[in-house]
Amino acid sequence: MAALTSHFLLLTWALLLVMSVDSSEQASLLRDDFYKDSCPDAESVIKAAVDSELDKNLKLAAGLIRMQFHDCFVEGCDASILLDGNDTEKTAPINSNLIGYEVVDAAKEAVEAICPGVVSCSDILAYAARDSTVKLNGTGWAVQGGRKDGLFSCAEAAELELPPPTFNVSQLIESFARRGLSKKQMVILSGSHTVGVGHCDKFFERLYNFSETHFTDPSINASYAEQLKTDCPQATFNTTLEIFMDTITPGEFDANYYKGLSEHKGLFTSDQSLFDDRRTRKLVKKLMSERVFDRQFGEAMRAMGAVGVRAEGQIRRNCRTVNPW
Numbered sequence: 001m002a003a004l005t006s007h008f009l010l011l012t013w014a015l016l017l018v019m020s021v022d023s024s025e026q027a028s029l030l031r032d033d034f035y036k037d038s039c040p041d042a043e044s045v046i047k048a049a050v051d052s053e054l055d056k057n058l059k060l061a062a063g064l065i066r067m068q069f070h071d072c073f074v075e076g077c078d079a080s081i082l083l084d085g086n087d088t089e090k091t092a093p094i095n096s097n098l099i100g101y102e103v104v105d106a107a108k109e110a111v112e113a114i115c116p117g118v119v120s121c122s123d124i125l126a127y128a129a130r131d132s133t134v135k136l137n138g139t140g141w142a143v144q145g146g147r148k149d150g151l152f153s154c155a156e157a158a159e160l161e162l163p164p165p166t167f168n169v170s171q172l173i174e175s176f177a178r179r180g181l182s183k184k185q186m187v188i189l190s191g192s193h194t195v196g197v198g199h200c201d202k203f204f205e206r207l208y209n210f211s212e213t214h215f216t217d218p219s220i221n222a223s224y225a226e227q228l229k230t231d232c233p234q235a236t237f238n239t240t241l242e243i244f245m246d247t248i249t250p251g252e253f254d255a256n257y258y259k260g261l262s263e264h265k266g267l268f269t270s271d272q273s274l275f276d277d278r279r280t281r282k283l284v285k286k287l288m289s290e291r292v293f294d295r296q297f298g299e300a301m302r303a304m305g306a307v308g309v310r311a312e313g314q315i316r317r318n319c320r321t322v323n324p325w
């Protein structure tokens, strides 16, 4: 019990520390070309390792994009998602389907071989998220470096801090605003649901027993709802079945996610409500343009990648454990 209390005190202290650094200070800790002098080949070595892992399993690309989001929203972008342990963030139910940890391990190993102790795991994750986007034929962006790796990771914090798929637009705006991210950035970052999958249990309640007046969520396109019911039958509730989030081009990092929303084919409430709510509908319509989405996604990822960045911390030698010294 005493150990648990001290763990929480440490966590609270760490959260306060992160929150006490304002967002402009956080952003100024980061720079483009951060490893230009200290490890000039870092970015290319990381990219080669990420590419080689993704060539073996391309599904991990979507996992890595999601992983950076799940890292940055809990205690800031500090690689706390990567720490192994009994009660660390990766053990939280909300992270149970997160994939791609081995890609970060491979990239870390490759970069440690050329520049030991120089490149942080949180920076590696930021580069890997960009390289994964490019691997899925998306447009890349300049990734800033300079993040430090954190010392704490707590499953309960992940469960509390990460937005669930049942969130409406007000809740989404509030969740992103707490990290200094705008409504517009929230809508743009949600566009990463143009790749990857969701599991049936994450939207089951939209299909069956939605409300007293509607058995099925009326905001879902009727034929799409029938398709989803076939894919996720009520009788055989299955949490391992995977459904593409973008019905048009699920393997391509493009603007078709927004087109899907306009056709009422958003998989989660948090997706579909972006089109159904008048506060975000105009943005969704603008982002249906490939050119607009391509240009703005990288900028939004740079902003997300600066959330809660800390001046103090480690450069972990192994991304799964804190350094013993």
Ligand code: HEM
Binding pocket: 059, 062, 063, 065, 066, 069, 097, 098, 099, 163, 164, 165, 166, 167, 172, 186, 189, 190, 192, 193, 195, 196, 197, 198, 199, 200, 202, 268, 270
């Ligand atoms: C706006 C609030 C968000 C909510 C409520 C949300 C929720 C979810 C959920 C429920 C899943 C499926 C998980 C599963 O079935 O196990 C998912 C997948 C995914 N999310 Fe989000 N997400 C949000 C924002 C983001 C952001 C900001 C990013 C990245 C910048 C992101 C990237 C992804 C990706 C790429 C996947 C697919 C992962 C895979 O196939 O392995 N999401 N998200």
